[in-house]
Each structure stands twice: as C-alpha cells, then as structure tokens.
Amino acid sequence: MLDKFLENYKRLSFEKEEELTNNFFVMFYGGEKELLSRLDKLKEQSNTDEEIFEILKIETNLDFWLKIEEILQFNNITELIKATSRLQENRDELVNLITDYEGLKKMFAIQKPFAEYNFETLFDINFDGKNREESKNLAKGIIYVTKETIAKEFDCNKRTLTKWLKICFEDRFIRKDRKITIEEYIEIFEKFFLNDDEYLDLNNDLNKYLNRLEKGVNFSKSDLAKLCDSDLKTQKENLKKIAFFSSINKFPYSICKNLASRMGYELEF
Known part of the structure; x- marks a missing residue:
C-alpha cells in the first residue's frame, strides 16, 4: 500500500513537490496569510534563509516527523505490527527529537486535511463536491490490494x-x-x-x-x-x-x- 504512494511521489514534478511542501506550511501556520506574516517577522529579525529554515524545522518538529517516517515503513498489516513495535523501541529517541510541543499539537490538528490533500495530489483526483460514499468509491478504484x-x-x-x-x-x-x-x-x-x-x-x-x-x-x-x-x-x-x-x-x-x-x-x- 505505502509503495503506491511512494511510487507516485517519485513521479511528481519539481513544481508539484514544491506545491506539497508549501501547502504543508500553509496548513501548519493556519493559512497563506499567516505563513507570509511569520516569514516576514523572521526576516525582520535579520535571519538568513538558512536560519529561517532552521527555525521552521524547530517549530514543525521536522526531525521528529522524518524519524517517524523512517520507522513507519510498511506495505501490509504484518509490517505495520512490526513498525509499531519499532516505534515503542525508539520512544526515547523520538521524545528527544520533539523541539516544539505546540507545533506537535498543530500537526495532529492538520493531519487529516493534509493527508487528504496529499492523496488527491499524488493520485490526481478531486474529492470536491463528492459525498462520503462517492469519495470512498473513488478511492477504491485507486488504492486496493491484490x-x-x-x-x-x-x-x-x-x-x-x-x-x-x-x-x-x-x-x-x-x-x-x-x-x-x-x-x-x-x-x-x-x-x-x-x-x-x-x-x-x-x-x-x-x-x-x-x-x-x-x-x-x-x-x-x-x-x-x-x-x-x-x-x-x-x-x-x-x-x-x-x-x-x-x-x-x-x-x-x-x-x-x-x-x-x-x-x-x-x-x-
């Protein structure tokens, strides 16, 4: 299952990759206006682009999420069970990678809409205007198991x-x-x-x-x-x-x- 997402991600154009990244920050900071406001504030403090990126990494707990992604590599339920065990084994390391607890709360809040946006982008589909059953049937034609x-x-x-x-x-x-x-x-x-x-x-x-x-x-x-x-x-x-x-x-x-x-x-x- 996960391999289908990764395969489609590798096929994305550079522009689409930038769009996904930008959309993540827009969602995280509460909107495009809020993101620009945060960037302007950081620039006013005379931060370089590299310093701004490091601050954004801290606020979004980027290293924490990258480690989660590394551990949660699975394509079936058997691998998910083993990956969940690895999460427990790496608990202390993961806790140490959390750099902003408020940022962690924000990530959990946007998790569902961000996942839906990624799904639509990776598989080039649009759920707008569709009810729950229609969206479910549309997803069935894309994500399935043989x-x-x-x-x-x-x-x-x-x-x-x-x-x-x-x-x-x-x-x-x-x-x-x-x-x-x-x-x-x-x-x-x-x-x-x-x-x-x-x-x-x-x-x-x-x-x-x-x-x-x-x-x-x-x-x-x-x-x-x-x-x-x-x-x-x-x-x-x-x-x-x-x-x-x-x-x-x-x-x-x-x-x-x-x-x-x-x-x-x-x-x-």
Whole structure:
C-alpha cells in the first residue's frame, strides 16, 4: 500500500513537490496569510534563509516527523505490527527529537486535511463536491490490494490463498480479477490472523501479535502435529472428516487453531 504512494511521489514534478511542501506550511501556520506574516517577522529579525529554515524545522518538529517516517515503513498489516513495535523501541529517541510541543499539537490538528490533500495530489483526483460514499468509491478504484500481495504476506502461493478465502468467505472473493479494498483486506487479515472473538487492536494487543508472528504466518500439517503434541497419523485420523483438510498443506493461524481444537488441543498463542 505505502509503495503506491511512494511510487507516485517519485513521479511528481519539481513544481508539484514544491506545491506539497508549501501547502504543508500553509496548513501548519493556519493559512497563506499567516505563513507570509511569520516569514516576514523572521526576516525582520535579520535571519538568513538558512536560519529561517532552521527555525521552521524547530517549530514543525521536522526531525521528529522524518524519524517517524523512517520507522513507519510498511506495505501490509504484518509490517505495520512490526513498525509499531519499532516505534515503542525508539520512544526515547523520538521524545528527544520533539523541539516544539505546540507545533506537535498543530500537526495532529492538520493531519487529516493534509493527508487528504496529499492523496488527491499524488493520485490526481478531486474529492470536491463528492459525498462520503462517492469519495470512498473513488478511492477504491485507486488504492486496493491484490491476492498476490496477500499471498506474499502470508508466505503462500495464490492457489493456497484462494482455498483459505473459500473456507473463510465462501464465494465472496472467487472472481480471479477481484480487486480487494483496504477495508476488505483488513477483514481478511483479521480472519486469518486473529481468533474469532478478537479484533485488530495495536494499542492493547501488540505483544500478543508479535509473539504470534514469531510462531509463523502459516502452519504446515507437521507444524500442527507438533503444536498438538501429536503425529501425522493421529492427525489424519482425527481430521479426515473435514472436507478441506486433505486438499491443503498450509493453514493460517485461525484455521490452524480451529483444527487444533478439533484434536482436543488449545493453542496458547
């Protein structure tokens, strides 16, 4: 997902890059008039262009946001989970990079409109005059996830992924050319990676997710046997009545957990 934004950003002309930068400062200082007023005030203090830029860096916490951007490099939810963990690990360094707390509050205030502006600029679209549903449908045609990228995230091939989707969602994603929206991708990830009574919560369950990822993003029949302190022969006997069991050699966490339960064993992660 993030790679689509980066790819489009690299294609921007120099003028468009300047426009994005200028728009950020306009939003941050509350408008074009306010930005010019701030620049004039700094010039009146006999600051050079370099000194003015350093002051703007301090007021906008530029080094802090650049570090955030460096840490938050992700293209899927698995990478987001790991990136969130890196944020926690780098907490002290990030705090030390905050140079203006009032400026930090301003950044959070303009985050949504600035993100929307960047989205429109990078993908050359316009949400003006469109209601929420129309804007959502417009975004769906631009930002989506393919089955190939989901299969890569779960370290399986597309054929195996298609079987998992069939088990969990019946015929909903059966079409070969079916584009998967961001919302649907999150739903699929939750279905594969979480228990039935769980929902994605990075604030409270991050360590649990990291522990789960350490175990693997998919599990073979041999893995399942070991997790259940069993063997392949016993496993086959206990699960032979499950229709899909003989046709799949790998399972995501949720299916593996359900199969383990059928064998009388509850996974502890």
